[in-house]
Amino acid sequence: MKANYRLLIIACIALIAGGVLTYTAVPAYAADPLTVAVIDVAGNVLVPTETVLKVIRQTQVGEPVDPRKIEADIKAIFDLGYFINVDWQMDKVIGGVKVTFVVIENPPLKxxxxxxxxxxxxxxxxxxxxxxxxxxxxxxxxxxxxxxxxxxxxxxxxxxxxxxxxxxxxxxxxxxxxxxxMKLAGIKISGLEKTNESVVRHKLTAVEGEIIDLKEFNEDLQELYRMGLFDDIIPTIEPGPNPDDLYLAVAFKERKTMELGFSVSYMKGPGLGGGLQFTESNLFGLAHSFNTSLSLNKESTTFELSYFLPWIGPYDFSAGFDVYSRSDSKLFTEEAPDILFNRRTNGGTITFGFPLFADIDGSVKFKVEQLHDLPIEDLTNTIPSLTTTNNRTLTFQLTRNKLNYGSGGLVNGGNLSMFSLERAGGKVLGGDTNFYKMRGETRQFFSLAPKHVLGFRLAGGYLTGSSVSSSEMFLLGGSETLRGYDFRNSSGDRFALFNTEYRYQLNNYLEGVMFLDLGDAWTPTNADNQFDLKVGYGIGMRVNVPMLGQLRFDFGFSPGEGPKFYFSFGEMF
The missing domain is CATH 3.10.20.310 (membrane protein fhac)
Known part of the structure; x- marks a missing residue:
């Protein structure tokens, strides 16, 4: 029999499909049974005879010849995969017949x-x-x-x-x-009720007719997660109109992006405080972000309003502005601890963002700020009744966001890194201050198991200059930095901070947290404000509430301090 080598590939198809393999059928013989005296293999050159004999289990020496058993053995030999054809023959010998399985080997691989x-x-x-x-x-x-x-x-x-x-x-x-x-036949989008489809398609870089790249497509979906507009994004693959193309289908579950929140806090100095906040991160369904907030306690009042556009037209350039007004009372500086004063701060920022490299984005922020300081208790009588400080700064920031999100829009892996350099004063900016302020931060998350996430944050900052306002000092303490301590527990022109959280998602609405916070802010040139590592730890709960967003409840503890309760919104990092 001449070997048809294309049949080897057809055999692959048969194996994939789980169909019946092709081999020579067993002919029928006379009714008189013949006894099997010898079983042999012929035609093999490189495949050992023992390899074939091991799979011949139905036909046995001393038993009558049974065509059905021989057919089963032929199939077993063929299933070894070494042969393009398997046949058999029978010859009379002393004591019965000799059954020979005749094989044709596949060629050696070149x-x-x-x-x-x-x-x-x-x-x-x-x-x-x-x-x-x-x-x-x-x-x-x-x-x-x-x-x-x-x-x-x-x-x-x-x-x-x-x-x-x-x-x-x-x-x-x-x-x-x-x-x-496989090429892309198109992208099907479903589930959008509020969000304009153009928002989604702006982030999807796959081009119809080009070869599908699932890694790039999944990264595009993560970019959509990072916008904070969706709780779930479910991709599927559907057959296309042609054999060589496919549809990529994406079903979205939108997040409630309009949030009206309130907060309550209690700290040893300021006492009872609270705040109101309204946020809409998908204004007009175009992913525009609007935020306004008011917070107050016995010693401070802050009002803020901001607006942000994630991109301008078809380009990946972003823009936003922020205006704020803040009043603080009973403040003092390290240089003059005996002088208490009230401070009113009015200011605003304009920010422009732009892509730099494949994974790194840049932004430039211009800030104009005016501080009015009015002494309320002056034991030294050495300062004027009113001091006004004009502050103008320019900040350049680099950001690499590779956070990964899972069901519910919760972070379950990846990392985020940021570095910023702020410049105040000089001949170009002017103003009453002159300094450089650097800050770096990195976050890393690990998925330990489904619904179990371990997160880390490491941050640090450095401030130097010939004329620095006390408002520019780094502050640590409170719900956003060092839990277990009061807000503004430590301040200085340097800071180092480490946070870690173990998060367990109980269900779609509740999340339990255990945390450890380490760090300090200090000024090396001040003998009374040297580095003193502070340690805070505790437990917390996150509650997802429609219209309010994620509520954060934390109980913090620190050595020598009583337990402290914090209530805020969103994850700490």
Whole structure:
């Protein structure tokens, strides 16, 4: 029988489909039973006879010849994967008959070629094939290698399918597989009620007709998560109109982006305090962000209003502004601790953002601020009745956001890094202050198990200059930095901070937290304000409430301090 080597590839199709393999049928014999005296194998050259004999389990020496059993053994031999054809013959011998299974081996492998791949280099696939040159081609090993290649391409982000109708094996052992790289037929979007579809499509970079890259597509979906507009984003793949294309379908579950919140706090100095806040992070369904807030206690009152556009037209340039007014009472400086004064601060910022590199965004912020200080208790009588300070600064910031989000829009992995440099004064900016202020921060999250996340934050800052307002000092303490301590527990021109949280999502509405906070703010040139590491720890609860967003409840403890309760909104980091 002449071997048809294209049948080897067709056999792959049969194995994939789980269909019946092709082999020579067993002829029927006379009714008189013949006894099997000898079982042998013929036609094999490189495949050991013992390998074939091990799978012949139905036909047995001393038993009558049974065509059904021989047929089962032929199938078992064929399933070894080494043979293109399996036949049998019967010869009379002393004591009965000799049953010989006649096989035709596949050729030894010379080379495997993968045609049609443009996104993966052929040398990358060498380790995916489980059969090596010089070995007899085994259809099972060849199929396993084919599955490995498909899986490897998927891990790289590409969907490929073999075209077995074109693939072939030559008599000298050259195997050629033809692959089709799946192209994008289009993107289907569903589930949007408030959000304009243009917001989603602005972040999706996949182009219709081009080869699908699932890694880039998934990163685009994470960018949509990072906007904070969606609780769930569920991607699926649907057949396209042609054999070589697919639809990428995305179903969205929108988050309630309009939040009206309030807060209550109690601190040893200021006493009972509270605040009101209104936030809409998807204004007009265009992802514009609007925020206004008012907070007050016995010693301070703050009002703030901000507006932010995530991009301008078709470009990835963002813009926003912020105006604020703050009144603080009973303040003092390290240089003059005997002088208490009230301070009123009015100011505003304008920010422009822009992409710099593939994963790094930049922003420039211009701030104009005026501080009015009025002494209320002067034991030294050495300062004027009113001091006004004009502050103008320019801040350049780099941000790399690679946070990953899961169900419910909660962070479950990835990292975020930021670095900023703020410049005040000088000949260009002017004003009454002159300083440089640097700050760096990085966050890292690990998914320990479903619904279990461990997060870390490391931050630090450095302030230096010839004329620095006390309002520019770094402040640590309170719900956003060092829990277990009062707000403004420590201040200085340097700070170091480390936070870690273990988060467990109980359900879609509740999250439990255990935390540890370490850090301090200090001024090395002040003998009374040297570095003194502060440690805070405790437990907390996060509650997701419609219209209010995520409520944060924390109980903090620190050495020598009583327990402190904090209530705020959103995660600490």
């Amino acid at each position: 080379e495997i070629k993968a045609e049609g791949l443009t996104k993966v280099e052929p040398q990358e696939l060498a380790d995916q094939w489980t059969i090596k040159p010089g070995e007899v081609i085994n259809m099972n090993a060849l199929l396993k290698g084919l599955e490995n290649v498909i899986k490897y391409c998927q891990e790289k982000g590409y969907l490929v399918q073999p075209d077995l109708t074109k693939s072939a094996i030559t008599p000298d052992g050259v195997v050629t597989f033809y692959f089709t790289e």
